Amino acid sequence: MKKLNQTIVILQKLSRTQVDRIQGYERAIQICDDEDLKHIFKDMIRISEDLHQQLSGLLLEMGFAQEKNNTLTGKAYATWMQIKNKLLPASQRHQVLQDCEFGEDMAQRVYSDVLSGKEKLPIDVYKLLLHQQKIMKSSYDRIHHLRNIF
Numbered sequence: 500m501k502k503l504n505q506t507i508v509i510l511q512k513l514s515r516t517q518v519d520r521i522q523g524y525e526r527a528i529q530i531c532d533d534e535d536l537k538h539i540f541k542d543m544i545r546i547s548e549d550l551h552q553q554l555s556g557l558l559l560e561m562g563f564a565q566e567k568n569n570t571l572t573g574k575a576y577a578t579w580m581q582i583k584n585k586l587l588p589a590s591q592r593h594q595v596l597q598d599c600e601f602g603e604d605m606a607q608r609v610y611s612d613v614l615s616g617k618e619k620l621p622i623d624v625y626k627l628l629l630h631q632q633k634i635m636k637s638s639y640d641r642i643h644h645l646r647n648i649f
Contacts, residue, residue, distance in 0.1 A: 521548065
């Protein structure tokens, strides 16, 4: 029972991380005036929606419904982005990409912490999370590359 509870807590944490990521990219779309970047940000949202759905499915199988709440860190970051974007011109591609890269880095850390943690996860859950981490790393690399270009 303890192992099941630990797994549920971990899945809920990762699910909230995906919600944070979705909301971050939604904000990026609102402040960005570049259509190419908006298209990329929409792709990132779709990826997170898929990953969130996978995590929610596992939670449902375990008898728990997942709320669409974000993390306290995500809320703090969102507030910071809102304040900062009122002070800086919204058209600065580099700044928007830098903010997105920061969010991607935070998500990477959450996955790394979970997968290298002391809690032993069921093998099927571990494999799914490892696969999700690879997808997230690819997203991070894409944003990082774009930020370096601009």
